Amino acid sequence: MALNTGWSGSPALKKRFVFSSLTALTIFALLLLRLWYLQIIRSDDYRLLSERNRTRFVTIAAPRGPIVDRSGHVLVDNRPAFRIAALRQEVTDPETMLARLAEILDLEPELLEARWAAGRQLPRYRPVPLADDVSREAMEKVMERSFELPGVLTEIRPIRFYPHRESAAHLLGYLGEITEEELRSPAYRNYQGGDFIGKNGLEKVMEAYLNGIPGEHRVEVDVLGKKLRILKTREPLSGQRLTLTIDRDLQLATEAAFGDQAGAAVAIDVRTGEVLALVSMPNYDPSLFARGISGREWLDLLQNPLNPLQNRALTGQYAPGSIFKIVTALAALEFDPSLNNFHTNNTGQFVLGNQTFRDSTAVGRTISGLREALQRSSNIWFYEVSLKIGIDRIATMARRLGLGTPTGIGLAGERAGLIPDSQWKRRRFNDRWYQGETVIASIGQGYILTTPLQLANLMATVANGGTVLRPYLIKEIDNMRGQIEKIPPPQPLQQAHLNPAQLELVRQGLKAVVNERGGTAFSSRLDELSYAGKTGTAQVVAQAQRRRADQVVPYRLRDHALFGAFAPSVNPEIAVAVVVEHGGSGGAAAAPIARAMFESYFKLREPVADEDTQRN
């Protein structure tokens, strides 16, 4: 081959050819060595890295546990809802995106902007939720225009569904997005930003049961985090199903009986403490919260003068009015059984020192004893008796009956009420107790405060012979995997240790209130059922400022109407308490609601038609 040895045969050049070839060979060998190191020695490490590279863990929300009433009627469940979300890393022009979405979805731009801003705490690969529960048409419009909305995606996720809308809203509570503060608290250790949690009512208290355990998809993603396919799925564990002690029909009937009046009502099974109904009016639509409440709607709720967000049944503290006469009566009989026959003449007014107390009930009549005093709700009789026994004995009896302390129903915010006595007066005002204060305390006015729940529990105690029950709401917890935990009635709070004979005298009086002519709740009697009760009318403003005969009283100054009752009057099963704010007299405004409750509970009337049951 080498014919042409003229110049290239020179030894210097020959050496350079060999040298260059060897250099090339050496450097290629180095490259191969490096490839050997990467592809063979470190291969396993890199394979692991590449696995991790292409897989992401995407959580699947666990369906929240449903809540049903004692017969299995659904009170809260889930339904699928469309959510519009956006992936931060793919959105190039957030302002345009938010403006377009606001236009398509017909939402306030500020609402979308706020949620977009809040999404900054989420990990990059998690979509930022922008609008929940959008209509199918809106969702389709978003999908049609997806090319002008890069990074925007639609998801389907379960949201809370309330077949009875506002019914039992306070008891059930609502959901809301977890706040930063809550995220920091150890109670919400396993939660992530963007999660919805119970903010209120049972949803909050039972969060740990209802929430369930989220599942996850192992998803293969490309470099933009776009899901390509699901490699592996761990199914979410649904939240547990709560069976309440509540009777849906009774709850609905009670709410319907309130109409547009404000107030609260509670019904308790006197044998167990099961809460059969827990009503606070006005109520609100918790589904507003399920899809993320708007600023406007939230403000409307907050600024409503009737304060629909307050659960009056356990946080509303009212003077019990004449319902408290039950306590005074029991204290009186225990102090001196002969007071049962104490009689007095009602002159219409009662003078004590320089104070005059009016009594418009049964003026000019002689009250022949305890029974008639209760039946006609005579103030004079109780004024006089209370002065014989004194405030401290009345207060002690009230505490024995469970007043002055929270019942421990297990919902947040329950109030204790107030049972004043001479010691309390000294502590609180550094002053002695005056007899005039005893007089008004005996009829449940003055300092005394009770919650509707406490009043219902008081009626239950009277009905069941003196056991102060702990009212409870949850009957059964079903973990949806075949295990059903039955919740036994909790231990009673205490025994009132009442003399059965004396208690019976009081009950006879309460029976007369409803069933005998002249009883303050006689107009609310039921032909089919004998029940017992006590009306109450709690003054909102002091007597001196009160109405003159024919004057129309402004709403805010009208008396609260109260009624406590149990049924049947023999072998009672159910006790109720009703408060109608500014409703006027207990017999006229509150007792009819209690009657409606009994009608529902004992199935004396058709259940209240519920036109809202279906929404989807």
Added chain:
Amino acid sequence: MFDRRLLIHFDWPLLLLVIAVALIGIVNLYGATASWSSMNLPVYLKQAWWLGGGILLALAVSLFDYRHLQHFGFILYGLNLLLLLGVLLFGKTSMGATRWLDLGVFNLQPSEIMKIVIIIALACYFARQDTLAGYDFKGLVVPFVLFGLPALLIMRQPDLGTALIVIFIGLTMVLFAGIHRATLVGLSALGISAIAGGWFLLHDYQKQRILSFLNPESDPLGAGYHIIQSKIAIGSGGFFGKGFMKGSQSQLAFLPERHTDFAFSVFAEEWGFCGSLLLLTLYLLIVIWGIYVARNAADLFGTFLAFGVSALLFWHIIINLGMVIGLLPVVGVPLPLFSYGGTSMITSMLGAGLLLNVSMRRFTF
């Protein structure tokens, strides 16, 4: 007159080697871009057209006698230098760099042509000098100016990768031409200080690339991302690879520039060490074959020409592979014949044509 001997001596093995590498490249491109939505023509088909055109170009280049180039090598060089100046003055800017002259029909990239023209110019110079004993400072001024001037102009575009290739080709050819021992020592000292000084002339993004090369994990989603993802792709391929079109790194787009600069990473992920070994062997054969062509050239000009082309291919391969396997910083240098791109294909095939030209005329004087 066409000489029949040319046909007899045509360098078929070299052409076949080149086509083999290019075909593997096209198959690899097909897999790497399979998931892309096909606008117009799929990338691998475009590359096939470029290859076809490139083969024709190589054959055309091999037809005329390379020795004619010796007469107007410097003229070509001067024209190319003017084009580079033109780029700086009227060039088309794209992605932060000005590299193209818009000629209406197509965009001309003079820096790419310079890779070939500098070889011709240096070969002209060294062949004319005919000094095999070695050059001293004085004799090296011209070659250094010859490759230094275009390198500076290209660096200004800025296109560090191409400038480096031009410098490396120049240095390799100078070393091959031979340098006096004392001069070599002096030049080395000068070179080291020049590199140190050059650091301050680099653009921020260029410094960043070098820094992130030194410690890629410091910025895993930024500048170091390319290197990390490329190493993961190559390493996870293992011995036998994940299989054609089964590379998760490439198919799921974790690999950036997977059809151009990082095409080898796709190949190494899917074909493993076996594939890498095959491809590197083919490339080494091409380079060694080029050196062999240089050794057997009919004259010194042919020797320098063939050697320069070998150096061009060699440095492209080394810089690209060194970059994707994490041995060298990321500079945008494609893998010749393998990465997608018409410009790169044309340059490589021009080079191959020159090699064929020199090779088939080894017995003609």
